[in-house]
Amino acid sequence: MSDVTELTRELVSIPSHEDETEAGDFIEDWLRAETDADVTRDETGNVVARRGPDDAASLALVGHHDVVPPADSQTTADGGYVVEERDGRLYGRGTADMKGAVAAAMLAFRDATLPDSGPELVFASFVGEEQGGVGARAAIDRGFAPDYAVVGEGSTGYSAPGVTDVAVAHKGRRGSTVTARGAAAHASEPESGENAVYRACDAVDAIRDLDFPSVEVLGEEVRGSVAVTGIDGGSAWNVIPEECEVTVDERTVPGERAPLERVEEIEGVEWAVDQDLPPMRCDDEDFAETVLDAAREAQAEAESAPKLVSKPHATDAGWLAEAGTTCVVCGVAEPGEAHTKDESASVEVLERCYEVYRGVAERF
Incomplete structure (x- = not known):
């Protein structure tokens, strides 16, 4: 041996x-x-x-x-x-x-x-x-x-x-959370509230439309990615949800990041980074x-x-x-x-x- x-x-x-x-x-x-x-x-x-x-x-x-x-x-x-x-x-x-x-x-x-x-x-x-x-x-x-x-x-x-x-x-890996906030209401009168899930879905659509960064290192192309990996919102079947969270996994490349901050242009939506491995x-x-x-x-x-x-x-x-x-x-x-x-x-x-x-x- x-x-x-x-x-x-x-x-x-x-x-x-x-x-x-x-x-x-x-x-x-x-x-x-x-x-x-x-x-x-x-x-x-x-x-x-x-x-x-x-x-x-x-x-x-x-x-x-x-x-x-x-x-x-x-x-x-x-x-x-x-x-x-x-x-x-x-x-x-x-x-x-x-x-x-x-x-x-x-x-x-x-x-x-x-x-x-x-x-x-x-x-x-x-x-x-x-x-x-x-x-x-x-x-x-x-x-x-x-x-x-x-x-x-x-x-x-x-x-x-x-x-x-x-x-x-x-x-690298940047893990983040997108939080959408609205206003609760009875589901029989959805117009009286603000549906946080809908706002979260708007954020997901914005994420899905992002371009993935790409760089070249000594002849090797390194291409990043962004993926929604989870969504959690709502408290009961008959309540308009007031909060919804979306988890996002981004694989980062040297010198570049996907512009995830754009989701904050949507009303009631916040974005926070939980982990950023370079x-x-x-x-x-x-x-x-x-x-x-x-x-x-x-x-x-x-x-x-x-x-x-x-x-x-x-x-x-x-x-x-x-x-x-x-x-x-x-x-x-x-x-x-x-x-x-x-x-x-x-x-x-x-x-x-x-x-x-x-x-x-x-x-x-």
Whole structure:
């Protein structure tokens, strides 16, 4: 069994959907035992390690060690997580999202041979990514600001099955609520009230007519979307509703937002943003090509070569990019693997990501 497979097994076996402390302890202890790096653990629970000259440009290998709640089949009787290997894959909560990439980054951080001129190599594993980037935002607030970062979220299987690509952009997510207010009345006399559902429907029509923003990032088109995902209004079948709420899911693109504020031009309608996870755009083509070269070398025998791609899901790379770090995303997970009851990761891809991360550090 390879080092990255064994380390992934150990990490995945540690529960971290409600409390990431034990997983953070394991990562911190391993880094202190296996490297001579400067290892810190902040009060939020983030683990950060640094090696190399601190006056050089910094390159971070970034992941997170929290996971979404497991299915019953993914837990043991004593509360641990089940980890199984079969048919060349590791199965278990967090194998794909994203303890496999964290393990690969830990080993690459330890093993990379750095020239005296740098870079300063940084390893970071954050808490609370699944809760909207809690750990990443806390670290940034405390001054975490690498010049460049490879974020180990999934990028495998985008250009072709089994190929580990390099994502140079991803969408963000803005979740919002449109609230329509009217005046209640008996339904037998609807003209004596103001129907909030009708006003909400006018807002839905306005949303449906919006154009979706689109941008190009290093030759990749990234197209946003807006969708109404819920509507709730009315209190009884014989009462004209005085309030109606509409939930809206918007997938944002770098530098653009759909003009959802237009719904407030409708009488009695208000719009409020509930969550805004930022998109990511790589702003340095040379860095993207450096990571792509490492990805090509790590899978030189594959039928298809990796490509620069875009990714539909928000990640901590969005928060880092917003704070000024040049980012790409490159990692283990394949589309459809994360957050499932059969979550798994290819052993071959785990080992490949170790080679990619190490290769980036050594050729940076």
